[in-house]
Amino acid sequence: MPNRQIVARELAEIFKTLAHPDRVRVIEELASSELDVNGLADRLDLPGTRVSQHLGKLRAHRMVEERRDGRHHFYRLTQPELARWIVDGLAFVEGRMQGVSEGQIATVREMWAGST
């Protein structure tokens, strides 16, 4: 009856998949629009090759889906609610951050969670 353990293992896999700042940012970008690798690389100011590697991991865990159009590979969230859930996790960030006020966190929360 080790269901709890199996579920805990799966949850830990999800957390591991999200446990990199670049991947968090990728997901938050994809929350608002489908983008290709270079589109993401531009917005996040990261080398395209690195974005590709992160997408490979997100793809392996079925967190993103790919649509190819010519030489472009467009990505979108498999489950868009994932982005919202991550933003909800900000509740556990507040009070842990040096040099960033709660107001600033609220601003980011709105940018990400937001309709803006």
Added chain:
Amino acid sequence: MPNRQIVARELAEIFKTLAHPDRVRVIEELASSELDVNGLADRLDLPGTRVSQHLGKLRAHRMVEERRDGRHHFYRLTQPELARWIVDGLAFVEGRMQGVSEGQIATVREMWAGST
């Protein structure tokens, strides 16, 4: 104006802290009751020394708080809502698991989320 990056970094820290099945289980145990290290070790069937190491990491990230009574160190969640948020993450587990039906996941969800 790299607030988004700072916030992404903090979120990734949280995910990293949760990115181990034992720590997920520790948090879900603490959701229902305060426990000492051996109490956790018994319930999770893990060596106490390992539980202690995991608690050390959770403590470092202020996810648990310690109360000492004699030689016992009792732990509880700093923010009990954390356990609920983790359970909400199960929404992103379903469909990814081999050998465990959705009914079984639902059962675990109830055990953890639940009033039981």
Added chain:
DNA sequence: CACATATCTTCGAATCTTCGAAGATGTTTA
């Protein structure tokens, strides 16, 4: 005080992750 109990910390090996560089694949353009 000596001893047992409860927990923490340190150490080191095995394993995993990250990241840039280089090479492979597929697509469009000239």
Added chain:
DNA sequence: TAAACATCTTCGAAGATTCGAAGATATGTG
């Protein structure tokens, strides 16, 4: 077809994580 473009995969070094074992602390007990 050659060249440019977009992306993926592989490789290897540097760094981080995990885990048991051993040693350090602190608190009760006889």
